[in-house]
Amino acid sequence: MGSKASGFTVEQENLIWDLHRRGESLGEIERFLGVTMPRIRRFLRESSGIRPVPRARRIGHITAGEREEVSRGIASGDSARTIAEKLRRSPSTIARAIARNGGREHYRAMDVDAAAYVRARRPKISVLCGRPILRTVISEKLHEQWSPQQISVWLRRENPADPQMWVSHEMIYRCLYIPVLKAFDSNVFHELRTDRPIRRPRGKKRSHGRGRIRNMVSIDRRGAAANDRSEPGHLEGDLVFGTRPSAVATLVDRHSRSTHVVALPDGYRAETVADALIAYPGRLPTHLRRSLTWDRGREMAEHERITVTLEMPVYFCAPHPPWQRGTNENTVSI
Template identity: 45%
Template sequence: MSNREACRIVGVDNRTGQKWRNGRHAYGNRRALPPISVVAAPSGPSRYLREEDRIHIADRLREKATMRAIAAELGRSPSTISREVRRNRHLVSGTYRPHAAQARADARRPRPRAGKIRQNPELRDFIQDHLGLRWSPEQICQALRIQFPSRPEMHVVHETVYQALYIQGRGELRRELARALRTGRARRKPRRQAQQRRPRFATPMVMISERPAEADDRAVPGHWEGDLIIGKDGKSAIGTLVERATRYVMLLHLPEDHRAETVRAALVTTVQTLPDHLRRSLTWDQGSEMSSHGAFTVATNVPVYFCDPASPWQRGSNENTNGLLRQYFPKGTDLSVHTREHLNAVAAELNGRPRKTLGWETPAERLHKLLAA
């Protein structure tokens, strides 16, 4: 509003309002004064009324302000203010006391009712069975909607499953099932930044910026991402390959070591099992295990593109898959004890999980459609 309009509403002279707004400059024997500060701070993004909001409501009610005026000052709906006054005023005198109102609101906020999972044994058993299969809570919730479309009592969101696992005292799901989650944690922790990795070899490399555009948009299958997951003390490893369009997973058996020649031989053997139209490119980080990438390209005719230093997001599908694989191959364990048959079984289980990014199809189903087409 203009200064004149604001002064008319408040009921003061225009010059007085200008001093309130801009402060008073020093002249003569008068010293400067700052502008008038706002007495009641706005509520901001808080969902609930806070104690300072209730104090402001009480002060304005004593000044005979309307509900709409108070709501405008706090940035709230008029119905919110009228409901607050009606529910929390004194039962005998009818006056609104802010501290007593805050105490009543705090007492009503707890919700001691049993959760949805605890009330429904069928729902609880379904979630526990699929957590045992290492399905994520989001995958489980989507499967519930698909299998029970007309039963809303069987529908939950993934946050409900997480709370049933993490929040103490609810007892809706067995706490040991938290180990079946991808993180394996019994309680939540904030995410940490990925550790930076330095290049391990200085040989001619083709960088990811030169990779074909068809690989970036995932429209054409046959572009793969690869990496190693390392075992205890860095003495063992398993190679991982993920197809970008279908998220199909293949694992490399490296029982003896993970030197460059060993990794190259395992890559050549694995990639040669694929049809030609599924062998378009391979993206890897700058690890020393790929120092023989030139010999691999000669043997398979598959170009290798390297990510920039400390840029794991450039192989996002592979990084996500490596996290899933840590459920089967935990950090700090010897990975050389796993047989090729076990690796194939783990890959088959991952390829049989529905994926949100595939419209809840499995990687095996999506790859089968591509091969059939």
């Protein structure tokens, strides 16, 4: 059985978490399970996209079977010491367990075990709740749009001799996304660059090409004239977002630094971006549209159509090295 609140079986819940961890979209999870997307979304939002840690009894705690033996020992009139010897437990452990749960007259194994399970579920105080200075520093950095990974590394570098000022990026994410930890206000996740209400895994499946750009041409194949800025017409492009889904495309000439802003009134899906980039640069003279360089955003999935229509090759930056479109980045940020 799964949780009553979710309406899913244990097998379905495990499958949802496995698919979510692999980076599958909600639509793909829906197809796997044959259930509606809103139900899946509600289930993931209950824990903010972070898989709950499976509950397990702590090693050393009295087990349900041992509680039954305690109950039988009490019924037989055995002392706590005698019961402890049979269970190979400390007499003080057994005596405390009996006293904590109503004494010898009211001790019932099943009731005691259920009560212990409920007590163990109480929300634990998070690390950040116990360290207000650390929490304040993290809040300030989040407000400055630092990522949890950056904050974690920076804290260790700035406080090498003070472990109380260290925290992992995963703990920051958990405190942001799990309300019961009460480390931050419930809307602090808006400070993250992604601004997502649930955690999304970084890892993506690679079993097929869906969602990836095909036949990309690397920036390494861009000609010398574009690299050394010796002739006009070599453009760098990117999207600039307003309130989603509002966006415009920006094109900056590497030679002259002239900037073009291309409206995207119908959104920034790949076909829409391709239509706009064909229509706008298509009005420019041929010598002012020799090539286009872009990052690996999926809005350029139809780059081949742009190349064929305008006879203008499209080059893509490497996955992670910075500033391969520095002309565009610096111009648009001013």
